[in-house]
Amino acid sequence: MADILNRVVWVDNHKTSIRLARAEWDAFDIICQKENIKKNYLIELINARKNSKLGLTCSVRLFSLIYFYKLFSADENERNGVLPIFEAIRGIA
DSSP, rough: OOOOOOOOOEEETEEEEEEEHHHHHHHHHHHHHHHOHHHHHHHHHHHHOOOOTSSSHHHHHHHHHHHHHHHHHOOHHHHHOOOOOHHHHHHHH
16 A cells, blocks of 8 residues: 655645655655745645646646646647646646
């Protein structure tokens, strides 16, 4: 069974928690490092753009999946200069 880690984050000046598997947190950390963005700021962006029918944890998972899909599925010419992080943010709306 995968390790599930609960992390407390701040979203719009409120504490909340997100439960993800260790591999999911690792993937999210890699995205933040690659994009040079703070984890909490990216979580706030995801929260602001997510579909209202989805919870924050689900939206973080979906964002990460879309990000890596866009990163590995198209080369730079096919993306027309649009970075995977922006495509993933659009994908969770």
